[in-house]
Amino acid sequence: EAGVAQSPRYKIIEKRQSVAFWCNPISGHATLYWYQQILGQGPKLLIQFQNNGVVDDSQLPKDRFSAERLKGVDSTLKIQPAKLEDSAVYLCASSFPGPQETQYFGPGTRLLVL
């Protein structure tokens, strides 16, 4: 079974530029999550989707971050414009809703904003 796929793996941009990350979850997983992991910290949830609907985006900085999952499968996270403090690893995870729901993570996208 294929795992969670993410691209690109690395990205370097200058501040005020825009960037987009892509995630393809495990087949059949209805729930998709985007996390931000700043160096030295644990992952922090940005947004949670159930199929193509947003469940929780309370910690998403909506003035610069946006995310979509139009067809309920893959998802895109965008930052526009980027700030220096956005340098982090962006992790995508997916899960199958159920009584023992478990999140499985992709390899992450490492973003450096200069």
Added chain:
Amino acid sequence: AQSVTQPDIHITVSEGASLELRCNYSYGATPYLFWYVQSPGQGLQLLLKYFSGDTLVQGIKGFEAEFKRSQSSFNLRKPSVHWSDAAEYFCAVGARGSTLTFGKGTMLLVSP
């Protein structure tokens, strides 16, 4: 609000020695608990999980963890550490259909 505390930022263990990584959580209901491992430049890999039932859970790579409700703890253990276990370990708490809250992680260093 839920929270996770991993009191040790770094731990150094000799190869072949036993390991225990501490995790304390705060959660209003019965928690789901997880341990993930992250090697340099990689994503998070699930080591083990607890939902209910037997409080001692077995995971991959010879790891186990014990849920102690009275102490709000879910410590990770391994009887004999291998050099390949060097990585960062994250404890997380959540519930069905909810997001996970992670600790800040413990970096494990293995000395020869």
